[in-house]
Amino acid sequence: MPISPDQATEIAELRANTQPTLRATVPGMEAHLYTAHEVLDHGFIRVIDYMGDDSAICQAARVSYGRGTKSVQNDEGLIRYLMRHWHSTPFEMCEIKLHVKLPVFVARQWIRHRTANVNEYSARYSILDREFYIPAPEDLAAQSVVNNQGRGEALSGEEADRVLRYLKDDSTRAYDHYEEMISQDDQQGLARELARMNLPANIYTQWYWKVDLHNLFHFLRLRADSHAQYEIRVYADAICEVVKDWVPAAYGAFEDYRLGGAQLSGKALDCVRRMLAGEKVTQETSGMSKGEWREFEHLF
Numbered sequence: 001m002p003i004s005p006d007q008a009t010e011i012a013e014l015r016a017n018t019q020p021t022l023r024a025t026v027p028g029m030e031a032h033l034y035t036a037h038e039v040l041d042h043g044f045i046r047v048i049d050y051m052g053d054d055s056a057i058c059q060a061a062r063v064s065y066g067r068g069t070k071s072v073q074n075d076e077g078l079i080r081y082l083m084r085h086w087h088s089t090p091f092e093m094c095e096i097k098l099h100v101k102l103p104v105f106v107a108r109q110w111i112r113h114r115t116a117n118v119n120e121y122s123a124r125y126s127i128l129d130r131e132f133y134i135p136a137p138e139d140l141a142a143q144s145v146v147n148n149q150g151r152g153e154a155l156s157g158e159e160a161d162r163v164l165r166y167l168k169d170d171s172t173r174a175y176d177h178y179e180e181m182i183s184q185d186d187q188q189g190l191a192r193e194l195a196r197m198n199l200p201a202n203i204y205t206q207w208y209w210k211v212d213l214h215n216l217f218h219f220l221r222l223r224a225d226s227h228a229q230y231e232i233r234v235y236a237d238a239i240c241e242v243v244k245d246w247v248p249a250a251y252g253a254f255e256d257y258r259l260g261g262a263q264l265s266g267k268a269l270d271c272v273r274r275m276l277a278g279e280k281v282t283q284e285t286s287g288m289s290k291g292e293w294r295e296f297e298h299l300f
């Protein structure tokens with residue numbers, strides 16, 4: 001269960017406790033504050049705090065005294081200009097703090113993004129919950145035959161049943177032993193910091209993750225991408241939905257230039273020019289490697 005009834009009550013209490021402020025607030029973000037958005041079978045993301053809005057980006061870019069806003073249209077144009085020209089520091093003026101509950105193997109990929117502040121639930125101090133990520137049958141995919149780093153069709157039949165059974169049984173058995181080892185009933189009880197080494201990588205952990213908007217966009221560009229593993233991509237997708245409501249103009253520019261756009265090498269650009277001039281360009285005449293050509297063709 002992503003959120004227990006007690007936690008739901010706590011969140012409702014937090015949301016009922018409103019306070020006036022002089023700081024910039026965003027109605028869409030206020031609606032998200034504290035609320036858990038479920039991801040995978042037991043995970044979630046929830047916004048704990050945020051700073052800044054679209055205007056804050058323009059305000060910083062113009063280093064202005066007031067809100068820095070000209071008109072909404074003007075601001076959107078400036079934000080698109082900043083994004084287009086990789087002028088990143090104004091985006092760093094906005095920050096977001098998320099509470100994330102995620103499987104440990106997803107956390108290992110996530111933590112590679114070093115430009116964030118993290119505080120993780122302590123499994124030395126606390127006891128981890130009996131919660132494991134078990135993929136839905138349609139996500140239980142076979143190894144891809146074309147991409148070593150990917151997956152293919154969903155497993156089926158007896159193999160799917162057996163894999164699912166292994167995942168569930170192994171998780172349950174490991175957790176039973178974990179509980180037994182830390183128990184202090186009629187025994188000393190192994191230290192929690194040691195007992196946890198027996199737990200599988202699909203157990204859930206939690207952390208607070210604070211990041212500025214520039215580095216968040218970098219994270220989202222890599223992890224909301226089709227090349228990212230499904231289990232981290234669904235978190236990135238959930239964060240995208242929140243960011244849309246927080247900084248709609250900045251997100252719009254990010255979606256257009258980064259998620260929807262593509263970067264072309266000098267050779268690729270040359271091919272586009274030659275194609276526009278009516279030349280039939282092939283991989284052999286492109287100057288690109290087979291891999292580059294395949295990716296180039298995929299763009300269109």
Ligand SMILES: Cc1cc2nc3c(=O)[nH]c(=O)nc-3n(C[C@H](O)[C@H](O)[C@H](O)COP(=O)(O)OP(=O)(O)OC[C@H]3O[C@@H](n4cnc5c(N)ncnc54)[C@H](O)[C@@H]3O)c2cc1C
Pocket residue numbers: 112113114115116215218222223227228229
């Ligand atoms: C599809 C995919 C597959 C991957 N496969 C693998 C894999 O097989 N093995 C593996 O180990 N990793 C893998 N990664 C992780 C990847 O290599 C990066 O570590 C991860 O995406 C974090 O990116 P980053 O370093 O740009 O992000 P951040 O750590 O957030 O850094 C953001 C930017 O800040 C700068 N920066 C941050 N720290 C430093 C520093 N110490 N020195 C210089 N510049 C710095 C860099 O410009 C960097 O791009 C994969 C990632 C993806 C998206």
